[in-house]
C-alpha cells in the first residue's frame with residue numbers, strides 16, 4: 001500500500017543544548033554569553049519604530065552589510081548576512097559543495113556539518129583529530145570537494161594560527177574553504193584578512209556568542225565578491241529576506257559599540273582562565289580554550305555522572321555521548337557568580353565520591 005508517509009523526508013536533526021525556563025538555574029550548556037547585549041543595541045530595540053514593520057526589510061540587509069564592511073575593513077560586496085550563522089553555513093554548503101568529491105572536516109567538530117551533508121546529499125569524509133585533539137593539517141592535502149573547519153574548533157575549544165590557515169589554503173587552491181569563526185572573538189587569529197588573497201575562502205561569523213544576541217539570529221560571511229555573489233543568488237532563490245528589520249537595527253548598533261564588546265569579551269576570558277585554573281587544581285584536565293567554553297575531564301570520575309549530578313543541582317552543562325569525547329564535559333563560561341556555583345557543585349560531587 002502506498003502512503004503519503006513514503007514520501008516524507010527521513011532525517012536525523014541536529015540537537016541543540018536544552019533550553020530551560022526554570023528559575024534559579026545556571027545555564028552553561030549552549031555557549032551563550034552571560035552578559036546582556038550592548039546597551040546601544042537595547043536602545044535600538046526600545047526606539048524601534050514599529051510602523052515600519054509593514055515594509056519589507058532593507059534590501060539584502062545592505063545597511064547591516066555596510067556596518068560589517070566598515071568594521072572588518074572589507075567592501076560591502078564582500079559581506080553576506082543571514083538568519084544566524086547556521087543559516088549562512090547551510091546556504092554556503094548548498095552553494096559551494098556541489099561537486100562529486102567528498103568535502104573534508106574533522107571527526108570531532110560542530111555536529112551540524114554532517115546534518116547538512118545528509119540534508120543536501122553532500123558526500124563527506126572526516127579526518128580524525130590527533131590524540132591532543134589538534135587538526136592534522138597534512139590530512140587536508142587529499143583532493144576534496146571543499147573544506148569546512150571551525151577556528152577555534154568546537155567542542156575542543158582549540159584554535160589555530162595564521163600559518164596553519166595559510167597552509168590549509170595552499171593545499172586547497174581548488175576547493176572552497178570555509179572557516180567557521182563562531183568563537184574567534186574569544187582569542188584566536190581571524191582569517192578575514194586572508195579573504196583578500198584567496199578568492200576561494202569564506203569566513204563565517206555570528207552575533208550569537210561574542211555579541212550576546214543569540215535570540216536575534218544574526219550571522220554573516222566574508223569572502224570574495226564571487227563567492228558572496230553565489231551565496232546571494234542561492235539565498236534569493238529560497239528566501240529574499242532572511243534578516244528582519246529589527247535584527248538589522250540591533251546588529252548595526254551592536255557592531256558600533258566596540259567598547260562594550262571588548263569589555264564583555266575580556267570579562268569572559270578572565271573568568272575562563274580562572275575556572276580553568278581552579279578545575280586543574282581539583283585534578284581536572286582542561287584543554288587550553290580560546291573560546292567561551294571549556295572541555296574538561298577527570299581521570300577519577302565519570303563525566304556523564306558529573307553531568308547528571310549537576311543537573312540535579314540545577315547547573316546545566318553539556319555532555320556528548322560520542323566516541324572520543326564521551327570522557328569529557330563541555331562547560332560554557334558564565335558570570336563569575338555562576339561559575340562559583342558550578343565550581344562549588346563540582347567540589348561537592350568529587351567529595352561525595
Ligand SMILES: *Cc1c(COP(=O)(O)O)cnc(C)c1O
Pocket residue numbers: 031083084085086087110150154180182205206207208214217218219
Ligand atoms: C554556535 C555556532 C554556530 C552558529 O550560531 P548561530 O547562532 O546560528 O549564529 C556556528 N558554528 C559553530 C561552531 C557554533 O558553535
